[in-house]
Amino acid sequence: MSAATSLPLRDVHLPPIPSWWPLPLGWWLVLAALALVVLLAWAWRAHRRRQRRRWLRLFDTTVDAAQHGTAQVAAMAELLRRAARRRQPGAELLQGQAWLEFLDAPGSRAFSDGDGRLLLDGGYRRSLDAADVQRVRDLARARFLELISRRGR
Template identity: 35%
Template sequence: MQPPPMQSTPSPLDQLADIHLPGNVSWWPLAPGWWTLLALLIIAIACVFLWRRHQRQQYYRVIAQQELAAIYARYQQSQDAAAYLHALSVLLRRTALTAYPQRFNASIKGTEWLNWLDAVCPGSNAKFSSAIGESLLNSAYQKNPQVDAAGLYQLSEQWIKLHRNHRQKVPAPKPAPQKAAAVSEANHV
């Protein structure tokens, strides 16, 4: 017996459709890793910007410290205490005027000036209203003043480094204590 005649059937491979290629990969939406990288890049740029701004805002302190060192070096060579005290007072006032352009009253004098210096530098252990700082007021008008130049240098350097500037909250200076007689007279009226 003969096998039945074969019908011409198409091959199953011929019935397969071509492979459909996927579309091009789109840039959007980004994968989570790219979003993370983008966020880190933005944070890094912001940090660099803020750091540079801080450096520019605090540059006056660097200049003041350099001038303070130069004033102290001149004093060590010449031993002219009056010139040292004058230059130190001018430097502190210029630094205060730079740090507080709108709020600093350049005309304050005496113990009010020393109290103001103490008020804007709350982290300082040494105080301008102490005996060392008092020499800024009294010794400038003496013929041959005796000053603790090294102590004043350290106190001024500490103030330049640690004082708060106009961008930071500064406590209001405390008023000078009044005498008991003046207080009782003020209450009487």
């Protein structure tokens, strides 16, 4: 017998598989970055909700401050012109049918062919039906929010 065959050799033993815990530093950095992104997204959404509530409160208080229907329609028209100026400079200068077509949301003709036509001359009439004013108010409130919340799109 030779010396090589008489040695007591054992089988190769592999090291244990690394455990999942504790996480390596790289995974902690990835988790921290993910948590930061989630926190920033949540903060941005909360900011947008607060801003939306402020704009709706501005619209409601301005229109409610007007005493009668014609003054309310005039206030709505003024607010829509302010929002239009913010959205597209020069849009507040549009008149008549061009103004109503600008106010129409894509795929809708609610201002140029519907209840929104009251914005053209409703502020100059002697009296208005309260139901007509409310329909225009709902329409104008939604469009005001769309115009003021999307800048330059």
